[in-house]
Amino acid sequence: MNQVEFLEIVSPFKDKLYRLAKRILISTDEAEDAVQEVYLKLWKAKANIKSYSNVEAFAMTMTKNFCLDRLKSKQASNLKLVHTNFPTSGNIERNLEANEGVAMVLKILEDLPEQQRIVIQLRDVEQLEFSEIAKILDSNETAIRVALSRARKTVRNLMIKKYNYGIS
Amino acid sequence: MELAKIEQLLVAYFEGETNLQDEKTLRDYFLNENVPTHLLQYKPIFIGLEAARKERFQKEIDLPKPETAAFTNWKYIAVALLVLSFLVGGVYFSQSNKLTPEEKEALAAFEESKKAMLLLSQNLNKGTERLTLVNQFSTAKNKVFE
Numbered sequence: 001m002n003q004v005e006f007l008e009i010v011s012p013f014k015d016k017l018y019r020l021a022k023r024i025l026i027s028t029d030e031a032e033d034a035v036q037e038v039y040l041k042l043w044k045a046k047a048n049i050k051s052y053s054n055v056e057a058f059a060m061t062m063t064k065n066f067c068l069d070r071l072k073s074k075q076a077s078n079l080k081l082v083h084t085n086f087p088t089s090g091n092i093e094r095n096l097e098a099n100e101g102v103a104m105v106l107k108i109l110e111d112l113p114e115q116q117r118i119v120i121q122l123r124d125v126e127q128l129e130f131s132e133i134a135k136i137l138d139s140n141e142t143a144i145r146v147a148l149s150r151a152r153k154t155v156r157n158l159m160i161k162k163y164n165y166g167i168s
Numbered sequence: 169m170e171l172a173k174i175e176q177l178l179v180a181y182f183e184g185e186t187n188l189q190d191e192k193t194l195r196d197y198f199l200n201e202n203v204p205t206h207l208l209q210y211k212p213i214f215i216g217l218e219a220a221r222k223e224r225f226q227k228e229i230d231l232p233k234p235e236t237a238a239f240t241n242w243k244y245i246a247v248a249l250l251v252l253s254f255l256v257g258g259v260y261f262s263q264s265n266k267l268t269p270e271e272k273e274a275l276a277a278f279e280e281s282k283k284a285m286l287l288l289s290q291n292l293n294k295g296t297e298r299l300t301l302v303n304q305f306s307t308a309k310n311k312v313f314e
Contacts, residue, residue, distance in 0.1 A: 003231055011229065018225035032227050039229050101212025102219055109216075124217045127188060149184030155213055156182055163209040 024067035116151035
């Protein structure tokens with residue numbers, strides 16, 4: 001398989017891999033590096049690529065595992081993830097505009113536990129079926145629904161809190 | 169879309185009990201409809217999740233260059249040639265050091281004949297020295313009989 005054929009197979013889901021990596025690692029640079037690493041690994045294993053029933057799901061699992069490993073090694077070496085993606089908005093305007101609300105939602109997503117971040121990413125952003133998510137995460141649908149519900153409720157509660165604070 | 173239905177779907181949504189179609193209904197509603205005040209707090213959630221889906225990988229997928237692969241092949245060939253030349257050279261030299269009995273005999277004979285030639289030439293030189301004495305005799309004779 002040459003690079004052109006390889007890229008034809010693996011390019012269509014590069015954005016999905018990147019968004020998942022960024023959801024986990026938060027930093028744009030780290031996420032880009034992670035995607036490159038995953039593609040390098042896929043390229044080295046290209047001989048087997050046609051035997052995988054679902055290359056995309058396989059790549060998603062690889063990305064998830066790679067990013068969680070990165071996160072773990074960072075925490076182990078006591079390095080704080082540095083990212084400058086979002087300007088930290090200290091005070092919230094009294095009249096909540098849609099954009100600010102959106103920025104707030106994205107900020108809340110960053111602070112969710114990793115597993116919930118991954119689940120909400122795959123379901124509410126990528127709009128995947130529970131069966132597909134279960135396959136990627138090697139988990140079961142019930143566990144995924146529970147994690148998803150927790151994640152959504154956390155976002156809702158924090159938004160209500162901030163929203164009420166904003167208009168009162 | 170009637171409001172009661174949306175409110176019902178929202179409850180199910182937060183319990184993780186909606187299917188993809190329900191979620192599309194909610195998304196369409198909050199992105200496009202005029203949302204009443206008491207539901208306004210949910211709007212940023214759906215807008216935010218939709219915005220997150222628009223993010224793109226901005227870099228090129230970086231694979232090892234094909235030229236590098238070709239160069240590696242070339243290097244392998246070079247190393248193979250080098251090893252081959254060492255092998256061939258080694259065999260050649262080791263063979264030239266090992267002489268067959270016939271060759272040894274021939275070499276010994278050559279050495280012997282070289283020695284013999286040397287002796288011969290030395291004796292020949294002695295002979296020429298004596299000849300100079302004969303020459304002196306003839307010059308002396310010439311003086312006497314002049």
